[in-house]
Amino acid sequence: DAGVTQSPTHLIKTRGQQVTLRCSPKSGHDTVSWYQQALGQGPQFIFQYYEEEERQRGNFPDRFSGHQFPNYSSELNVNALLLGDSALYLCASSLVDRRQGYTFGSGTRLTVV
């Protein structure tokens, strides 16, 4: 049973550029959440998608946007990259049932230079 798949695993971008990260949820899961994790810190919530709609958003600027497709996969887009956007970006999938845990992907390590 495949878990959560994220691509790419590593990425180096220049300030001002745009980036798209991709996530395929665990089979059977319908909800995708995106997190940003800085080194040595806990994951910070970016947003959550269900039924192709953004359900809730964390304290991130509009430069961060997302999308969920009919097959439940998701993309995270970041525009006008800043050095401070360098982090591990984690995708977590779950069921819309809030009584279930999350399954995380291994993440995309984004470095902005």
Place this chain on the structure above:
Amino acid sequence: QQPVQSPQAVILREGEDAVINCSSSKALYSVHWYRQKHGEAPVFLMILLKGGEQKGHEKISASFNEKKQQSSLYLTASQLSYSGTYFCGTRGGGGNKLTFGTGTQLKVEL
């Protein structure tokens, strides 16, 4: 409103026990616990729900005090494989997002 975990770090000898605490300033619907090893994805350990329901790995135990908005994770007879950073994640009653705590680094040595 990030949950606060304690201790920040702990070192154990194999076989020893440990307790990791998670405290929130707001009313909670559920508490999650995850373990993350260096360079890897967080792995789900347990979820504790308002009302007493719990789901998770058999060898992991935890408690959830709804009135105090606190949860504790109990690691008994620790093994080398328990090493990693433990995060609690909390969810309020009206929201969908899971807010992660500050993390507790656990190292188990021989």
